[in-house]
Amino acid sequence: MKPTTMPRILLVEDDPASRAFLTAAAQALPSVVDAASDCAHARHLAARSGAHDLWLFDANLPDGTGAQLLASLRAAAxxxxxxxxxxxxxRADLDPLLAAGFLEVLVKPITAPALQGTLRRVLAQALAATTIDAARTDADTADAAWPTCGKLPNWDDAAALAALGGEQAHVDALRRLFLDELPGQRRAVAVAVVAGDVEGAGRELHRLGASCGFVGAARLAAAVRWLQAQPRSADALQRFDAAAGDLLAPA
Structure with a gap:
C-alpha cells in the first residue's frame, strides 16, 4: 500500500447484516472492501485481487474457520x-485466534468508530513497516553518510493523516506529544544499548516504533527498525541518534 492509495481490505463474514455493517464502516475510512461470505469466496477474491492490505476474518465460517483461512492464504501473502x-x-476462543497469527481479535458487537480506529492503526503500522523495509533495502547500499542524508524524510505527512483519520489537528497535537517524549526515549535507548541491555533497548524501541507509525516519523522509524535488528551495533545506534536529533533540532 502506498500512502497515496486507498487500502484494500478482505472482509469475511457469513451473516449478511453483519457483513453489510462491517463493509460500510470499513469503506468509510476510506478503503476498498472485498466482502466474502465464506472461505471459498474469500480465497477466490484473494486470488482475483492480487493483493490486500489487511484481512478481517470471522472466527467461524460455514466452510471452515478464520484460522484455517488465514493459514491457507499465508503462503502467498x-x-x-x-x-x-x-x-x-x-478466552478459550480468543487465545487460539491470536496463536493462529491474528494480530487482534475484535469482539462483536463492535461500533463503527472502534472498528475504524483499529483498522486505521493496523493499516498505519503496516504502512510504516513497508516504509521501514524500503529504508533497510536502501541502507544496504548506502554509504557512511546515512545519518545526515538519509533518503527518507523526517515526516511522512500522508502516513500520519492516514493513521489519524485525515485530521491535521490531531496529527499536529500528537506530534507535539511525541516530540515532548522523544528526548527521554532517545536517552533511554542509548543508555540501554551502551550497557548491553538488549531487552531494555528492545522495549523502548518497540514503544517508539509504534509511536513513529502514528505520527509519520518515517526516518526515525527506519532507524528504530535498524537498531532493533542490530541492538549491539554502534553504527545502528549512531543512525538512530542522528534521526532523533534531526527531529528535535530547531526548525
Missing part, C-alpha cells in the same frame, strides 16, 4: 496484517 472478529468473549 505472508505479511498481510490479519484481524479476527467473533461474538465470543471466552
Amino acid at each position: 505472508p505479511r498481510v496484517p490479519a484481524l479476527a472478529h467473533t461474538a465470543s468473549h471466552e
Whole structure:
C-alpha cells in the first residue's frame, strides 16, 4: 500500500447484516472492501485481487474457520496484517485466534468508530513497516553518510493523516506529544544499548516504533527498525541518534 492509495481490505463474514455493517464502516475510512461470505469466496477474491492490505476474518465460517483461512492464504501473502472478529468473549476462543497469527481479535458487537480506529492503526503500522523495509533495502547500499542524508524524510505527512483519520489537528497535537517524549526515549535507548541491555533497548524501541507509525516519523522509524535488528551495533545506534536529533533540532 502506498500512502497515496486507498487500502484494500478482505472482509469475511457469513451473516449478511453483519457483513453489510462491517463493509460500510470499513469503506468509510476510506478503503476498498472485498466482502466474502465464506472461505471459498474469500480465497477466490484473494486470488482475483492480487493483493490486500489487511484481512478481517470471522472466527467461524460455514466452510471452515478464520484460522484455517488465514493459514491457507499465508503462503502467498505472508505479511498481510490479519484481524479476527467473533461474538465470543471466552478466552478459550480468543487465545487460539491470536496463536493462529491474528494480530487482534475484535469482539462483536463492535461500533463503527472502534472498528475504524483499529483498522486505521493496523493499516498505519503496516504502512510504516513497508516504509521501514524500503529504508533497510536502501541502507544496504548506502554509504557512511546515512545519518545526515538519509533518503527518507523526517515526516511522512500522508502516513500520519492516514493513521489519524485525515485530521491535521490531531496529527499536529500528537506530534507535539511525541516530540515532548522523544528526548527521554532517545536517552533511554542509548543508555540501554551502551550497557548491553538488549531487552531494555528492545522495549523502548518497540514503544517508539509504534509511536513513529502514528505520527509519520518515517526516518526515525527506519532507524528504530535498524537498531532493533542490530541492538549491539554502534553504527545502528549512531543512525538512530542522528534521526532523533534531526527531529528535535530547531526548525
